[in-house]
Amino acid sequence: MRQDNSLKATSSYVRASWLVVGILAVIISGMAGILFGPSNVDSMSILKELIDHLPIVEMDSGLSDRHQAIIWQIRLPRVVLGFLVGAMLSAAGGTYQGVFRNPLADPYVLGVAAGAGFGATLAIVSGFGDGSGFFDPVPLAAFAGALLAVVLTYSIGAAGGRLGSVTSLVLAGVAVASFFTAIQTFVQQKNTETIRQVYFFILGQLRIAGWDVVILLLPYVVVCLLVILLIRRRLDALGVGEKEATSLGLNVKRLRVISVLVSSLGTAAVVSVSGLIGFVGIIVPHTIRLIFGFSYRVILPLSILFGGAFLVLADLASRMLLQPVEIPIGVVTAFLGAPFFVMVLRTTRASR
């Protein structure tokens, strides 16, 4: 990797070749996620089954109804969900890093995680009667909790004049997160029989994936990702400094509000469905930055593609490593993400 002047020249726009690599990554990880799993469905038959569903082609895959159900109702929605979650978390993480101009920002920095955990705990503890799919109160409660936390953080932080809005936002986020975590822990302690369910929500899971969950999430993610892609150039302008950006004609305050709103909304939606999957939101944008360049015009689109692919592969690992036991995906992302990141860091540093 070149860490000299030539990097600045090449990094200001996304090269087509990089996008192709990203799309390839998406396709490969998607296929892997569909073809492999802890049940003994033959890969060749799966391929035939997929081909059979192409418009004109017809092919008998020989799969039983049950195996077809596994592919179409369990694996495929899970892969799609993995993409949506991974893409959204990575994009949100990257956006926060741009808005706060802090490489340590992750999608949960404004209390989204704590709020979602709090909402989910309340829903789980109060007993969810016939919840599944659309009517499952846990994602709804988690979403509401996450939004509440962000709104609280923003109203406390944006009013904090002297420290400068960014710092006070982050501090407000810490305060709100601690508060919600405290209440959540207290509620949990009083209802220990549901501790395991809450714990596994916190750790993150794509287990409940089904098409209705995917459809629930799709509009949020698509809209938020689109907006993020539209504003990415302005995040670059923000990167040179607030005052400088304002003098360039950028409405810093409005940009910040929109970025935070859109990233939080998307993250809240994702978290309410998949729990708190850590590492993705901070590792992926960083890695993209180290490999491809510092411009957000580069980072955000590539984070979306590679972030989605990464999470799908992580989910595959969580299903396959100790099969038939499933490892919580948050554990897998940490395991995979941390060493990979160290490796990237060292490689780029070595070539300076």
Place this chain on the structure above:
Amino acid sequence: MKLKFFLLLSVFSLLGISCASDGGTEQVPVSGGSSSEIAESIVSLSPTATEILFAIGAGEQVIAVDDQSNFPSSAPMTDLSGYTPNVEEIAAYDPDLVVTSYDPGDLVDGLNVLGIKSLIQGAAMTLEDTYFQITELGELTGRSEEAEKLNEEIQSTVSSVAPFSGELTYYHEVDNTLFTTTSKTFLGQLYELMGLVNIADPADEAGFGWPQLSSEFIVDSDPDLIFLADGDLGESAQTVSNRPGWSSMQAVAEGRIIVLDTDIASRWGPRVVDFLDQVKSEIELLNLD
């Protein structure tokens, strides 16, 4: 975020330890007090111990039970918690023996300081542990005869269980995060007595007694029977069949979903015979033999 993770991790590990605690070979001996005295004011923080005490006729010697000890209904239930016990609260009842299934770390020490006898009867791993605990409580309450009789009754019911033919496979669900038990656990052994085969046994190689399975694997295994131990957490045959892909399973399609009484399925006391009974009669109703 990190703090929360560690907090949850420690709570979960404690729960895990209590589930994994070896009830049989590592019984903590009665500490404090003189072991030849008969206990007359017992506080029970373990629902199973409560059931045993009342079953051997020592109910009058029990002065308080924890908030989860709902059987028998005549047991003096209080607000005491077995998971987060408060030594002072317990001491306020002036007990001469405290029985619990799990010590979060300072309960026994705290009771020792106050000179109160305590006994930990951890979760049973085998039926032998159950018999041992019944005998032990019998000795402490001066009801050894009744305890022996109870053990004999249980033993004879257990040995008269005729295993079902046909190697029926089953999936036992602990909660809707797809937690289950393998044959190595207490419950798993009871199922094994009835000749049922657990689909989660391959998870034994990974070393988990209470593994969490992936949805795909359960659907693919297509068990003959599904047992739900999370009925009181909102699960039912209806919610199970709504899960993506699950309606393709024979057990769901043909209604072979059995909702267990959660209490009976999670305790290792004298009501194991009720568990065996319930499972046996439900299966017979389904006419699978």
